[in-house]
Amino acid sequence: MRLSRRHLIRSAASLALAAPALQLIGCAARPGLSTRVSGLQLLPDPDGLLDLAPGLSYAVLSRAGDEMSDGLLEPGAHDGMAAFPVAGDPSRCLLVRNHELGASSQRSAFGTDLSRVGRIRRDRIYDISASGRPFAGGTTTALVNLASRRVERSHLSLAGTAVNCAGGPTPWGSWLSCEETQMMPGAEASQRHGFVFEVPATALLPADPAPLTAMGRFAHEAAAVDPATGIVYLTEDTGDSLFYRFLPHTPGELAKGGRLQALGLAELAGADTRNWALEQSMRGAPVMALNRRYATRWIDLDAVEAPDGDLRLRGRKAGAAIFARGEGLAFALDGEGPALYFACTSGGAAGIGQIWRYRPGRYEGQPREAEAPGHLELFAESDGVQAFEKCDNIVASPRGELIVCEDGDGDNFVRAISPDGVIYPLARSAGPERSEVCGACFSPDGATLFLNIQRPGLTVAITGPWEEVRREALSLI
Numbered sequence: 001m002r003l004s005r006r007h008l009i010r011s012a013a014s015l016a017l018a019a020p021a022l023q024l025i026g027c028a029a030r031p032g033l034s035t036r037v038s039g040l041q042l043l044p045d046p047d048g049l050l051d052l053a054p055g056l057s058y059a060v061l062s063r064a065g066d067e068m069s070d071g072l073l074e075p076g077a078h079d080g081m082a083a084f085p086v087a088g089d090p091s092r093c094l095l096v097r098n099h100e101l102g103a104s105s106q107r108s109a110f111g112t113d114l115s116r117v118g119r120i121r122r123d124r125i126y127d128i129s130a131s132g133r134p135f136a137g138g139t140t141t142a143l144v145n146l147a148s149r150r151v152e153r154s155h156l157s158l159a160g161t162a163v164n165c166a167g168g169p170t171p172w173g174s175w176l177s178c179e180e181t182q183m184m185p186g187a188e189a190s191q192r193h194g195f196v197f198e199v200p201a202t203a204l205l206p207a208d209p210a211p212l213t214a215m216g217r218f219a220h221e222a223a224a225v226d227p228a229t230g231i232v233y234l235t236e237d238t239g240d241s242l243f244y245r246f247l248p249h250t251p252g253e254l255a256k257g258g259r260l261q262a263l264g265l266a267e268l269a270g271a272d273t274r275n276w277a278l279e280q281s282m283r284g285a286p287v288m289a290l291n292r293r294y295a296t297r298w299i300d301l302d303a304v305e306a307p308d309g310d311l312r313l314r315g316r317k318a319g320a321a322i323f324a325r326g327e328g329l330a331f332a333l334d335g336e337g338p339a340l341y342f343a344c345t346s347g348g349a350a351g352i353g354q355i356w357r358y359r360p361g362r363y364e365g366q367p368r369e370a371e372a373p374g375h376l377e378l379f380a381e382s383d384g385v386q387a388f389e390k391c392d393n394i395v396a397s398p399r400g401e402l403i404v405c406e407d408g409d410g411d412n413f414v415r416a417i418s419p420d421g422v423i424y425p426l427a428r429s430a431g432p433e434r435s436e437v438c439g440a441c442f443s444p445d446g447a448t449l450f451l452n453i454q455r456p457g458l459t460v461a462i463t464g465p466w467e468e469v470r471r472e473a474l475s476l477i
Contacts, residue, residue: 037386038424039476040469049460050453051428054472056464058427059149061095061450062142064107064457070155071119074140075099076107076457080166080222080393081439082175083450084201086143093144093443094201095450096157096175097459098164101136103129103188107457108136109156126160126209127191135189137161139177139199139207142459144450146443149461158207162193165237166393166438168223168329171230172252175199176212178220180237182309194218194309196234198254214257215246216304218311222329222393226338231365233340233358235326242312242320243342243358245298247365260304262312262320263358266295266373270316273356274324275381277349293375296358298365321376323347324354328394328405341379341402343391348381352408353391355380355417380417387423388415393438398446399466405451407436414440414451416470424473427462429453 042051050058064076080098101107110116117134127135138158142151158164158177165180175198182194195211221237230251234244248258265271273288288294299318304311316322324347332339340358347354357379362372382388389408397403401416403426414427414437429435431453439452439459449462 036422036477038422038473040424040473042425042428045430048430048432050451051430052462052464053424053426053469055469056426056462058460058462061144061149061151061459061461062154066154068109068140068154068156072109072116072156073111074154074457075101075109075136075138075156076105077101077454078452078457078459079164079438079454080168080178081441081450081452081459082167082169083441083443084169084173085444090445091146092152093146095142095144095441095459096199096201097140097142097439097452098167098177099137099140100163100165100180100454101138102162102181103127103135103183104131104133105136108134109138109140109159110134120156120159120206124159124206124209126197126211127162127189127193128160129188130190135160135162137164137179139164139175141199141201141203144461146445146448146461149448149463155204156206157203158197158199158209160209161197162189165220166222166235166328167196168225169201170198170225170252171227173201175201176223176232178223178234180219180221182217182219182306184307192217192305192307194220194306196220196223210255212254213305214260215254216244216260216301216311217306218309221327222342224329224331224340226331226340226360226364228338229360229364231360233329233331233342235329235342236312236323237325237327237345238312239325239346240312240316240322241324241326242315243323243326245365260301261298262301262315262318263376264297264299264319265321265376266297268294268321269319271321273321273354273378274344274347275349275354276324276351288378290378290381293359293377296374296376298369323356324351327392330394330396330402332396332402341394341396343394343404345390345392345407348383350383352385352389353382354378355391355394355402355404385410388413392436393440395440395442398442399470401470403440403449405437405440407438410434412437416473418470418474422474422477424470424476426469427451431455
């Protein structure tokens, strides 16, 4: 297993699984971005679910409450998601989906009366409340026929966790499901929460619910693996969050432990990257400039299981930079090499979103790292809802774009940022609640965009002439 996983991490083929190649050469975000927003108009959905760009169409794959192949019910609150290839069968793929549910949700896989709990072994449920109710969070896995846009098989693949918000795929074919909570044993919980769990995409039974404790206990959001090194990067969803990386002792075998570190800026200890103008001016903190590259350093963290929930506070005290609600995270390739893009939902002077780019150094995670450190750059900052609002999940497109999901207060869009910095809409949640759209990911062949609509809780597959949509969008600047 060790050799095969190491080979996967270093193989060129694994790059396509970790994330499609993202060609963002020369994509320079500018203040406001409004001068680079396309006038492309979405077509209203007669079914009132999802408005789409002209030429695109969607099919609903599954909904919360559907009975799955294992006899359990599809949970609600669909969130982060990834698509994995099926060996020898390019017409199908596997979707692993998070469900952002807490301890006592009625939308769990076991039914409101818990009559289906007996369909899963007790040792495969991470936590059960004092009242006897299994925690409702976790993941489901669905086998999708790409031609018919239908689910052929589905099952619960991680059980008993809480608030599974985002995560990320690994190059060796698993999903890292992240808990966005720091619940401790007490009236509701019997286990500690706030960890990452690994879910093999091809497994037909629920995963062993073993927390990867060395990856830290905090309000986890997303994860991304650099397939060249096996280093895992992690975001945190708090107003004063850190950006983390995990250096595994054995690349590809995360359960064997490793070192957790937080990102700092070489010349600005404890830098505040949020650009909240009033707060930063009161403290004399500098505003982070668009397109400027900041040399970085990585700070070792101790006591990473953080029983007091203070990991980010101790990291900040040691000089780590803070971010405004780190959320979506995507590994990508461009003309300069690998890069990590991550969204900060409430960053920027308008408080409605930033997107950062971290470029790993030549000796990333190695003893010589200080000779050629990585760099952090503010890639985009929105000054109005016409650009983007409350950017959340993000993913690299096979066509050279960054796809951004919104979780805002009004209409929630899925937007694309083109290689030359043009922003245009692909979809808009059209239901009565204007729900958050999340979990954007592409099929292995790049032809299908999968999305989750968190309320009422469902997964859709979107197809169409992607290149034509982009050409039309770019013509409307």
